[in-house]
Amino acid sequence: MVENSINNKRKNMIAKGQLPDSAYYAVIFSSEKSENMDGYLEMDELTMKLAMEQKGYLGYESLSNGNKTLFISYWENMDSIQAWRVNATHQMAKSKAGQWYKRYLSQICLVKQSHLYENYVG
Amino acid sequence: MVENSINNKRKNMIAKGQLPDSAYYAVIFSSEKSENMDGYLEMDELTMKLAMEQKGYLGYESLSNGNKTLFISYWENMDSIQAWRVNATHQMAKSKAGQWYKRYLSQICLVKQSHLYENYVG
Numbered sequence: 001m002v003e004n005s006i007n008n009k010r011k012n013m014i015a016k017g018q019l020p021d022s023a024y025y026a027v028i029f030s031s032e033k034s035e036n037m038d039g040y041l042e043m044d045e046l047t048m049k050l051a052m053e054q055k056g057y058l059g060y061e062s063l064s065n066g067n068k069t070l071f072i073s074y075w076e077n078m079d080s081i082q083a084w085r086v087n088a089t090h091q092m093a094k095s096k097a098g099q100w101y102k103r104y105l106s107q108i109c110l111v112k113q114s115h116l117y118e119n120y121v122g
Numbered sequence: 123m124v125e126n127s128i129n130n131k132r133k134n135m136i137a138k139g140q141l142p143d144s145a146y147y148a149v150i151f152s153s154e155k156s157e158n159m160d161g162y163l164e165m166d167e168l169t170m171k172l173a174m175e176q177k178g179y180l181g182y183e184s185l186s187n188g189n190k191t192l193f194i195s196y197w198e199n200m201d202s203i204q205a206w207r208v209n210a211t212h213q214m215a216k217s218k219a220g221q222w223y224k225r226y227l228s229q230i231c232l233v234k235q236s237h238l239y240e241n242y243v244g
Contacts, residue, residue, distance in 0.1 A: 072192070098241065
């Protein structure tokens with residue numbers, strides 16, 4: 001059930017207009033959760049809320065399958081990523097990463113080209 | 123069943139040693155499939171095989187949930203991405219994108235920093 005509540009929150013996709021025409025940044029967080037997720041849901045909810053309030057935050061995309069998640073957050077520039085990186089609550093969350101994750105890969109990327117196609121009917 | 127065969131193929135995660143210490147590129151392909159997936163599986167298998175043979179191809183990560191997929195391929199440099207982009211089979215696959223996808227977002231990114239943590243026991 002905890003697994004389901006964790007995964008159900010994470011089905012967001014970026015919509016038209018959320019990303020700028022100029023270059024922006026993506027932070028790819030690819031993770032595999034451990035069996036010990038004590039405290040995760042509360043911290044996840046809190047850090048998501050705080051991240052969304054950050055200056056320069058643009059949006060996120062995320063998909064989960066079982067204990068694996070690909071989570072991508074989008075940011076205006078490196079300054080906004082850096083400001084979020086040193087946020088005290090975010091730092092506290094990161095100190096628990098060794099408990100919550102078996103494995104994670106964190107990548108900071110400059111998005112040089114992007115193309116969105118949408119064809120929703122009805 | 124087709125949905126399952128499509129999704130089950132896509133659970134790969136990048137392993138230690140697959141990514142270089144220097145800067146490299148990520149192509150994030152975030153998609154939502156349509157109901158008309160005729161010909162998709164064969165083309166997906168073929169393009170994956172061809173992509174993996176490309177010079178400069180490093181690996182991929184992918185997760186699917188329902189008809190949504192986040193697929194990230196990693197490349198040594200822009201030249202390798204460009205070479206794959208103009209590949210005839212890849213071009214043919216892309217010409218079918220309007221049939222197979224309700225929506226996709228394709229982003230070419232320069233990965234500036236990455237950090238991998240692994241803690242597998244047993």
